[in-house]
Structure formats: C-alpha cells, structure tokens
Amino acid sequence: MKKNNKVKPVLLCLLPLSALLLSVVVLADTGGAYEGYTTDPLTQPYFTKMMFAIRDGVNPVEELAGNFGISMGDREGERAEVLFAKEDALVRSEEAAASNAGDEEDKSEAGEQATETDETAEAEEITDLTDPTPQVLDLNIPADSTCPVCPAKDYGLANPLYTAPEGWEAVADTSGTFAPNGYYRSLGTVDESYFADALYIGDSRVDGLCDYGGLENEATFAFKNSLTVYRLFEERMKYRNPQGIRGEASLVDILHFASFGKVYLQIGINELGVGNTRQFYEAYRNAILTIRRYQPTAIIYIDGIMHVTGARSSSDSVFTNSLVVERNRAISTLANGRDIFYLDFNPQVCDENGNLLSELSIDHAHLKASPHKRWSEFLLTHAADPNTPAAALYCTDR
Amino acid sequence: MQELLLFSGLGFVFRFLPVFMILYLVTPAKHRSLVMVCGSLLYYAALEPHFVCVLMAAVIVNALLAQPGSKSRALLGIVCNVALLAGAKYLAFRTGDEGSFHLPVGLSFYLFKMISFQADLYQGRIRQKPGFLQTAEYFVMFPQLLQGPISRYEDLYGEGRAITVEKAEDGLMLFMSGFILKVLLADSLAGIFAQISRIGYESISTPLAWIGAYDYSMQLYYDFWGYSLMAAGLLMMMGFPFVRNFDHPYAAGSITEFYRRWHITLGHFFRDYVYIPLGGSRNGLAGTVLSLFVVWMLTGLWHGQGIGYLIWAALLLCLILWEKFVVTALFGRGAWICRLHVWLLIPVTWIVFAMEKPSMIITYMARLFPFFGPGINVYEGDWQKVFPEGGFVLAAGLLLLIPQVSGFFTKHRKNVLVKILLLCIFWAAVCKSANSSLNPFLYLQF
Incomplete structure (x- = not known):
C-alpha cells in the first residue's frame, strides 16, 4: 500500500482498535454484567455481549468504572431493582395476608391468600428447570363427576384441546392462589361495562386490541412491543385508560396505584425463542402470583397465546403453532375455575389445523384491524361475574 | 449464514471482511484477482449453494465468447444472458406462491454486467480484452455480486487499480x-x-x-x-x-431527472443498451414514445415478474411522457x-x-x-x-x-x-x- 503523508488513517486505525478495546473490556469485566450472555464465535464478535447487556439496561461506562472501584451508582441495587426482590415479595405477601386475615365468609377469597410458605417458595427466582418430573393433577373433583377437566366455555379451567403437555401433569396446589377448592364460577355473557375495572396486559397484540377491539373506552390497556413474561415487571409499558389518557409506566406502578376487578394477560409469543416450556410456565406462574399480590380480589384471565398462520408456522423454526399449543397447555393448568380462568380465543380465528387464518393477518402473527372485534366479542361472552359467588358446581360433560 | 454474508451483518463486518482484506492485501498485486474470484465464488456458494454453478457457467461462457469487435459473438453472448435471465424469471413467475423455485440472488445484476461487457467489447468501449481471471473478477466480485451497482468494465478497470491510504x-x-x-x-x-x-x-x-x-x-x-x-x-x-x-x-x-439520479448504473444500462440503440429521441415523437415504452417495460420486468411491477413501470412511463410532452410544453423546462x-x-x-x-x-x-x-x-x-x-x-x-x-x-x-x-x-x-x-x-x- 502506497503511503500518502497528507492522509491520516484515522478510521483505519480507530475502528479495529475500538473493536479490540471493547472486547478487552468485556473479557476483563469483574462485575459479572456480561456473564450470562453467549455469542456465536463465527458470526458474533466477543464484544457483542456488551451490546446485549446494553439492551437489558446495563450501563457499560458504570460497569467499567465499577471494575476500577469507582462508584457511579448502586450497581447491585439497580440490579436488585431490575430483578424482582425476594425481600420485597415477602413483605408484600405478609401485608396481603394481614389485610385479608379477617375475611372468613368468602372461601374463594380465603383460598386466594397464599400462605407465607407457599408464596415465598413460589417467588423464588427461576432456576434451571431441566428436570421434567411430572406432578399429579388433582382438581379435587368428586368421584361421581364425569369431567376431570372442565371446558373453558363453562368454567374456564382448561380447554379440552389443551390439556397439560404430554409427560407433564400440572401442579395441583392444595392451598394458595392456584388451588381449586371445589367452588367454581361459570363463564357467561356480559356487556361492555364489565370492562370498566378491567386491565388488559400484554405484548404488541394487545396494542391492536386496544385500538381496534372497540373496548378502548371501557378497559385499561397496558402493553409493550416485544414484551415477555420474563421482563413483565421490569419494562415500562404504554398504557391507555378508558378516558383516553395515554402514558408510560411500569406494570408494578399500574397495579400498585389502581384497583382492578379483572386482569387479563395475553403474553407468550415473544418467549417462544427463549427458554423452555417449563421456564415459561414458572415465569408465568410467578407473574400471576405477583399480580395477585397487588390485586388480591381481581379475577385473572389467562388469555391463551394466539397462534400464527400456517405459512409462518411451517417456515419458522421458532414460531410454530405446536410450540404455542404446548405453552398454552402448560399455562392453562394455572386456572382454578374460581378466580383464575384460562381463555382460548384461537378456535375463533384458526382453521381446522389450528393455524391462524391467513386472511386475518398480514404479518402472519398479528391480527389485522378488522377481526379485532371478534376478539372483544369473545371476551364479552366468556366472562365470570365477580358478584356471583363461586359455587360448588361440577361439570357433567366434556 | 446470512449474518456472515450480508453486508449489514456483524459476521460480515467483523469476521468475513477482515479475513478477506488481510488475505487480499498480503497477496502480491498480480494475484489479487485470483483472491477476489475465489473469495467471491465461496461467498456466493455459501449463500446460494444450488446456483453457484449457474454463476460459474455464465462466467465461463461469457469469457469464452468475449471477442473485441465481433458482432456475432457479442450477440450470442447477449442472447444467452438474456435467455438465462428471462427463463429464470419465467420459472419464478410460474412457481409463484409455491416458492419451489426462487430467482437466484444477484442473477439480474451479474447477468446485466455480462451483457454490458459483451456490448462494450463489441463497440470498442473496452479498449483491450482482459484476461480470463480479470474478466471473471469483474463478473463475480462480491461487493457488487448480489445487488450491483452494475458497473461498466472500463469504469472499474480503466484507471487501473491502486490501493492507497487515502x-x-x-x-x-x-x-x-x-x-x-x-x-x-x-x-x-x-x-x-x-x-x-x-x-x-x-x-x-x-x-x-x-x-x-x-x-x-x-x-x-x-x-x-x-x-x-x-x-x-x-x-x-x-x-x-x-x-x-x-x-x-x-x-x-422532475420524475425524469429522478430516475437519472436513482440507481444510476441501471439507468445508464438501459439508456446505452436499449434506449439509444432503439433510436431514443432521434426518431420523432412516435420513436421516442416507443423507445421509452420498451425501456420502462424492461425496467418493470427486471424488477419483478408480477403484474404489479408492470403497472408501476407503466405508471412511471405515463408520468414521464406527461412531463416531457405536456408539462414542458405548457410551463417550460x-x-x-x-x-x-x-x-x-x-x-x-x-x-x-x-x-x-x-x-x-x-x-x-x-x-x-x-x-x-x-x-x-x-x-x-x-x-x-x-x-x-x-x-x-x-x-x-x-x-x-x-x-x-x-x-x-x-x-x-x-x-x-x-x-x-x-x-x-x-x-x-x-x-x-x-x-x-x-x-x-x-x-x-x-
């Protein structure tokens, strides 16, 4: 290469140097901020770990300063704030238990109060859950019942199409939030005013429901694109209330400062490529526990993950309907038929093979605007009346 | 694999490119064409393993047919290239939504380079016939292989190749x-x-x-x-x-000027190899309209095999004719x-x-x-x-x-x-x- 004394090769020098420097910074990091990330050495340079960490809220300048003992902020404190703290969970559960200790009349409400042992155990961080030890489902249905799993249409326990995944029988709590206790509410038809104290939480699909479902003047919506259950309480979400006020807040703030009679959760599509079904189930379970702590009397609706089109499912290695079904089967088992219900809108918008109808979606994953009214219609016809006490009902058919 | 091959992938920027550039720079200048050809063919093979043979065959055929001043060879080369492109587009159109055949990536671009090479050799724009390796390098150089630009041979090699710091x-x-x-x-x-x-x-x-x-x-x-x-x-x-x-x-x-500034190399291709040979604006109103019609229909077909692209091209043609013959007449240039x-x-x-x-x-x-x-x-x-x-x-x-x-x-x-x-x-x-x-x-x- 001929040298031209007039030209300073600034970029030719700085670009590789800066790449090297970033890699060294990541390699030499002692704070552990980049530990949990993996990169493909063939296609991703080592410093990509720093990029992933930046996405998750890590400040690399602070992290670097911390390596040299320079404090620019409470790194540990911030990390604790980002992750849901155990101590905080304990305090909240004690508060919830104390405030409802005197209510003996409504057994369903008493059944909702998680014991200190149950809730602290259940609020533990997700550990490696590769052991698929099956646990036996026991709904405590009387021996003369002909229906061990009730249709969502009637009781919102679980859709018969979506029983627990094969080889995995759902947890059956004998007490606490998820424990069926023999008392059930049935699902029926309500009018729009039912949603006046409803909160609908979710990912980008809920964004569509908010704008096009016709319930924007009734319910409160909280949503964020690419939201996952793993970061449900860390992310700031967009919200819209029935008065049309929009803003951004964390779900913790929304749940903390408002009281809701019903909470819907539509989430799970973005998690298909992250973790396994067990981890997803545990995170979803913890999320419901957290929601229950903030909203002790709300009816919680687990809205089954909407399917994708056949074209998407057959061409994508991650977004497949078989995996969606597996995840739905897992989370459906969290329903107790009393104040936690599982709803499945998919039969309304899918073909006989369980694929989202292609004419209802442009991008193969989200409903177009026009069919959103079907969704809200479904919600209006599958609602549990909180004013009707849960009754000792048994389904007699499947 | 796309991470490694598409220019906007980190794999390309921080893996493929540094390795290739080091190899390229340490190679003596007289052998750099070989490095480029080998690197580019490997690059294409990784992206389109089923169609790299098509690329290699096209390179060999065009290199063998290349002959300065020979009309018959130039014509044969051009016909072969056009036939290959037309055939591939037709197959892609017929299979349609089934997707059993897709147009090989870069086909439209590298075949157009080959057509321009044959035409330029015949018309004397390329002063001296290059050797096989340099010809192959011109056709397959990976920076232009997938999406152009459709550079002319003389534009790339006319001034010689000189690596300087600047x-x-x-x-x-x-x-x-x-x-x-x-x-x-x-x-x-x-x-x-x-x-x-x-x-x-x-x-x-x-x-x-x-x-x-x-x-x-x-x-x-x-x-x-x-x-x-x-x-x-x-x-x-x-x-x-x-x-x-x-x-x-x-x-x-104006829209006319827009398409002189947009995808310049494609515009020059159609101007020099279709519009001007058809007579351009020298054959009166009817001749001009016909030349423009052919150019724009070919442009539409080049962009895609669906009816939508022909509609797009027809719409632009109408707008250009409107500007050229009505607006200019009424309001001036x-x-x-x-x-x-x-x-x-x-x-x-x-x-x-x-x-x-x-x-x-x-x-x-x-x-x-x-x-x-x-x-x-x-x-x-x-x-x-x-x-x-x-x-x-x-x-x-x-x-x-x-x-x-x-x-x-x-x-x-x-x-x-x-x-x-x-x-x-x-x-x-x-x-x-x-x-x-x-x-x-x-x-x-x-």
Missing part, C-alpha cells in the same frame, strides 16, 4: 456510512412500515397511509443507497475507483409542478413495491385517496402513534434527503472530529444490529 480511508468511511444508513435508518423505517402493514391496509387512516408511503420510500432509498455505499467503499478499499449509484434523487426537479411530481407521486409509485399482491395496491390507493369509502374499522388516531418512537427516524430520514446535509459531511470528511463522530454513530449502529434480527436488503429480491 482511498482505503475513504472507502472505509463510505462503508461505515452505508452501514449506518442501512441499520439505523432503513431498518428503523422498515419497522414503522411493518407496524402499519400489520393493521391491514383497509383499516389505516388516510394520514397514516401517506406517512406509510413516505416511510417506505425513504426505507427503500436508504436501504439501497446504504448498500451501494457499502459496496463502493469495499471496492475502494481494494483499490478500485468510486462508483456512484445515487445522486440525491429526491432533490430532482424545470417547472415547479414537476418538482411536486417527485415529492407527491414518487412515494405513491413505490407503494407498488411494498405490496405483496395487486389487490393490496388497490386497497392502499383507496386509503391514500379515500374517495370510495371510509375504510374498515379505521382508528382515526392511528397516525399519531407513529411519532413517539418513529418521529425521530422519520425526521432524520427527511433531513438526509437534503443534498446539503450529506454534502456537509462529504466536504468535511477529512476532519478528525467528523470521523470520530462517524465512528460513534457506527458503533451505535453495530449495537442495534447486534440486538435485532438481520433485515435483508430490499433489492436482494430483484
């Missing part, structure tokens, strides 16, 4: 600039249009439809301009001259109304590219010009949702359309501060690229 520095700067345009601008604009698409075009409000049209126009421009800059930068780092493929098209004063054509009508014509089906074109047009109904389940405030997150990107996109903005950076490109600023923005783009799934270049489908 050229390498400028080349790297161009590459980084193109990367920024693609990743930070084009991909962000693509995200906005994806959100609009998701709604269903029958349900978008008219303001949102217009935002979508402008958004997609800018997305297409920055995607392709970004790629062209990256390709030009890569070649400059290897000692080749700069190849301009875009010249601020949205600053044009450079009339302001022609500038309005660029700002108002060009974005509308790009909608054709955005739509998967002809019916969607009609649906979208009905939302742009809502004279036939209010749409279905339209949320009137939908356009406001674009701005909290997309407003900055849209504003940046509009700003960069002004030639003086990029001109400022070009003028001060040797300033160290400008380079450091570019480096910082580049790393921001790298961060974004690392955290998003790879968005292939739009012109990769042609």
